[in-house]
Amino acid sequence: MSTAAPGAATGSFPPPDPATLSPGRPPRRPLSRGARRGISVGVVLALAVTGTVTTVVVRGAIAEQRFEEAGSRLVETAQDHDAAVAEWDALEAAVVAETSGVRSAAAEADPAAVDAASRDAYLGAIDAVVDAADDVPVGERAAVRAPADPEGTEERFGAADGFDAQSEALEADAAEQREQTARIRPLLGAARTASADFAVATAAVGTALAESSTAATHEARWLVEKALYGYGGSDEPVDLSQPALLRAYLARVADLQQSQADGLAERAAADWPRKQEVLDFADSIAGGVPLDVTWEESIEIDGVAYGELDSGAGLATWTLEEGAPATIRLTESIQRNWDADWTQGLVAHEVGHAITSKDGCYELYRAAPFEGDDEKWATAWALSLGFADGSGTEPYGEPGADAVAVASACR
Numbered sequence: 001m002s003t004a005a006p007g008a009a010t011g012s013f014p015p016p017d018p019a020t021l022s023p024g025r026p027p028r029r030p031l032s033r034g035a036r037r038g039i040s041v042g043v044v045l046a047l048a049v050t051g052t053v054t055t056v057v058v059r060g061a062i063a064e065q066r067f068e069e070a071g072s073r074l075v076e077t078a079q080d081h082d083a084a085v086a087e088w089d090a091l092e093a094a095v096v097a098e099t100s101g102v103r104s105a106a107a108e109a110d111p112a113a114v115d116a117a118s119r120d121a122y123l124g125a126i127d128a129v130v131d132a133a134d135d136v137p138v139g140e141r142a143a144v145r146a147p148a149d150p151e152g153t154e155e156r157f158g159a160a161d162g163f164d165a166q167s168e169a170l171e172a173d174a175a176e177q178r179e180q181t182a183r184i185r186p187l188l189g190a191a192r193t194a195s196a197d198f199a200v201a202t203a204a205v206g207t208a209l210a211e212s213s214t215a216a217t218h219e220a221r222w223l224v225e226k227a228l229y230g231y232g233g234s235d236e237p238v239d240l241s242q243p244a245l246l247r248a249y250l251a252r253v254a255d256l257q258q259s260q261a262d263g264l265a266e267r268a269a270a271d272w273p274r275k276q277e278v279l280d281f282a283d284s285i286a287g288g289v290p291l292d293v294t295w296e297e298s299i300e301i302d303g304v305a306y307g308e309l310d311s312g313a314g315l316a317t318w319t320l321e322e323g324a325p326a327t328i329r330l331t332e333s334i335q336r337n338w339d340a341d342w343t344q345g346l347v348a349h350e351v352g353h354a355i356t357s358k359d360g361c362y363e364l365y366r367a368a369p370f371e372g373d374d375e376k377w378a379t380a381w382a383l384s385l386g387f388a389d390g391s392g393t394e395p396y397g398e399p400g401a402d403a404v405a406v407a408s409a410c411r
Contacts, residue, residue: 063156067149070160070167077167077174084174088136088181095133095188098195099126101243105250106198112209113253115201118194125194129187136180195241203228203237206253213256215263218290218325220256225323227252233322274335278347282328285385286351287358287411289318290325297332307331314346316353316378320362326354345382345390352381352407361410369403376403384408 103126106119150156206228210221227249230238240246266272275295282291298307299315306313312333318326328350334343353374356365364370370377379392380399384407393399399407 060153063153063160064149066160067156067163070163074163074167074170077170081170081174081177084177084181085140088177091181091184091188092133092136095129095184098188098241099130099191102126102195102241102246103130105243105246109246109250110253110257112257113202113206113250115198115205118198118201122191122194122198125187125191129184129191132187133184136184137176192241195239199237199240202240202249206249209253210256213260215267216256216259217263217292219292219327220252220259222290222323222325224249224252224256231321271332271335274338277338278330278335278343281344282347282351285348286326287355287361289355289358290323291351291354292325292327294327294329295332295335296329299329299331307333309333310337310340312337312343312346314350316350318354318357320357324357326357328354340389341387342390345387345392347390348382348385348387349378349390349392352378355381355410358410364406364410367406369400369406377407380404380407381410 103123106114106123109119150159206224210216210224213221227245228237229235238245238249240249266275275293279291279293282293296307298305299313300306301313301315310333312331314331314334315329316326317328328347330347330350334346337343355361356374356377365377366372370380375392375396376399379396380403382391383393383399383404
């Protein structure tokens with residue numbers, strides 16, 4: 001413990017200024033200028049380091065966000081681009097499918113089988129859409145995957161710039177692809193319209209041709225009708241822009257023309273007048289069922305050949321197809337002996353088979369007492385018309401009065 005007299009010196013510790021004192025706190029020691037300068041420099045350095053770190057952190061975050069946004073844009077743009085390419089691919093496939101095969105078929109068609117004006121318009125529409133489609137550049141899928149994230153900040157910025165460049169190129173390509181698609185689609189629509197017009201006009205030509213080919217068989221004419229309108233009873237012609245359907249129709253027309261030529265040649269033969277009498281008789285009792293009659297020197301039934309001298313035979317083929325004709329094969333001896341009673345009875349028997357297909361008759365044929373017995377039915381039907389000789393009783397037996405009565409309801 002030190003003591004000092006009042007007013008004595010205390011060395012390096014002068015009495016403290018009360019203004020510098022705080023309760024319970026030791027007095028502050030004033031800093032020298034050098035110490036103050038060192039602290040200032042340290043603060044500046046600390047702020048500089050902190051600012052640099054902050055700048056690096058912020059720039060890194062910006063780079064990451066920039067990379068993610070550019071990458072997302074690229075993926076979305078690629079998907080939209082591929083959708084545009086897919087739209088064109090579908091349209092191009094439709095152009096190929098609807099024009100590639102039918103043009104040659106229509107161009108090579110017999111002028112008698114088609115409507116010339118609508119055919120030429122159709123060919124022109126096909127050429128227009130095909131030529132325009134050929135000028136469209138082939139689009140390819142972008143095949144862009146989700147990009148990998150680089151590690152460095154500058155690499156992210158660089159990758160983002162590259163993504164933007166790719167996106168812009170894909171957007172431009174997609175816009176061009178859609179522009180071409182929009183240009184071609186109306187041309188394909190025009191070709192479809194021309195195709196429909198061609199089908200309607202050609203159906204009218206084909207129908208008129210079949211109706212005027214009276215020397216052709218009913219079957220040849222009926223098949224032309226089916227080739228034009230199908231087998232469903234539609235009033236609308238089939239789609240003749242399908243090459244298979246157009247070629248099928250043209251083939252039926254060729255068959256019709258050949259049948260017409262054969263029919264005209266047959267009508268020029270010396271025996272045609274008698275054959276015409278047979279046909280007229282058959283048609284008169286057939287109840288509206290169209291009949292085609294063919295002539296053969298000999299027909300074999302159960303191993304026995306008929307057709308010599310006064311023997312004769314016939315075979316009938318019928319179908320339930322609506323409007324379809326029945327076919328009757330007769331030996332030439334029928335027309336040579338047409339004045340004999342048995343020939344008319346034999347023809348009536350065959351027409352009895354043919355008329356089975358008629359509504360109202362088929363139901364009788366399937367029910368009792370016939371139960372679908374072809375020969376019993378045809379024999380009873382011929383007997384119901386009053387033909388005994390040649391009616392079928394000799395080879396097939398008497399059908400019975402009840403059967404004849406039932407068959408008489410079919411006319």
